[in-house]
Amino acid sequence: MLDQHSLLKDLPAVDRLMREAVLDELQQRLPRQIVLQAVQQTIAAYRSKIIESANSGKDTEKIDLSPSRLALEAAALAEQNSAMSLQSVINATGVIIHTNLGRVPLSSSAVDAIKAVAEGYSNLEMTLATGERGSRQEHLESLLVELSGAEAAVVVNNNAAAVFLVLNTFASGREVIVSRGQLVEIGGSFRIPEIITAGGAQLIEVGTTNKTYRKDYEAAINEHTAVILKVHTSNYHLVGFTAAVKTAELTTLAHENDLLLVEDLGSGVFIDLEKYSLPPEPRVQDSIAAGADLVTFSGDKMLGGPQAGIIVGRRELVSAIRKNQLARVLRVDKFTVAALEATLHYYRDEEAAINELPVWKMLTVSRSTLLHRAQRLAERFSVIFGKESVQVIEGISRVGGGALPEAELPTYLAAVTPREEKLSTAKLVELLRMGSPPVILRLQHDSLLFDPRTIIPEQEEKLFDAVNTACIKWKN
């Protein structure tokens, strides 16, 4: 057995490794400093390994210290250290609005709009007709007014910011009445009670979890009340013995008492979902028509646009919101304005919205198309895993992201059930997740499930490459 000291002496020096062909080539692409760092890290890791092995009496002879071996590891490390942290991934989960995966893909015209304003200057805050200073909100307001039927609109960073800003402007130091059935939590970080407190207002809960009546709201109104807040229960449904008060009736009650009726719709849609055999979701224009003073909703849920919080409603209220200093703190950047304007344009023609916005394409794709695409995936996976390991099965896709919680969208899945019984399928899932590009999917029992609904067709070739690479790594 070799002793620790002679082994440590055998460790190649930094200069020696830097001259290895792989690392020499790598320096054409990556900064020398990054490569050097990776070499130093690799040598240090081997030094610890030798000492640890010797101390625990393990066979140190097994450690390969050849320069070519260490250079390969250093090269991989350098690549890893210089890779972008935020990267494009393939969503094979079938969850359409996937918050952890950036919610929804944008339409190509939204992407083009972002690119156009990113590459040069834009009239973000200049009225071209006069050459005078304009507002970034002008690019969005007339479209939002047209689509919602409201008098005015203002857009901020996200819907949480929109709710916060509305309450801070109109209910700071005063009371906000909310039904106990609507104290929603979204994704752990947005909770209606906390956002009301953060906005400087006091929450007054009324009714019970399952039933709230007009008389419950009425009894809670006093001289401190500022707002009645209606919240769409976007990620759960109350079923069974329930009662809630409709927007129109709450509006009447609010106005009789000189209060504002604010409705947080969460997702917010302009399209009647029942026309497409989907469960109903409240439409923005219906809330405005029912008399709501202000309505808030997200840009990147079912709307299919960039992250944004949209506030529509009465003109003098929107003006007051814009004058709040916090509106400046929460304002959107030019990329959001560009992508949202392009997205909203589609809704002027419902057919265009359904056919062009990725979120609607995924929601309304036909079963025969899904079957066809699942078969195509299965065929290619058969080449990688063997025919007997792959099949097409029926399954369920989800809308996700706090919209249509009970909607089960029937789909077809390509299911891969590897026969390598000694190898862990969880490990294969991990290799796919760590791959390039990363592939995110569901593992059910011992089957990997690929839902074609959320796999963008243009990504399919990359998907096959990534699955093939992960499979080779897994078997070795």
Ligand SMILES: *Cc1c(COP(=O)(O)O)cnc(C)c1O
């Ligand atoms: C999603 C949601 C929010 C938060 O919206 P973000 O755009 O994620 O900030 C607020 N309220 C409701 C009811 C929601 O569904």
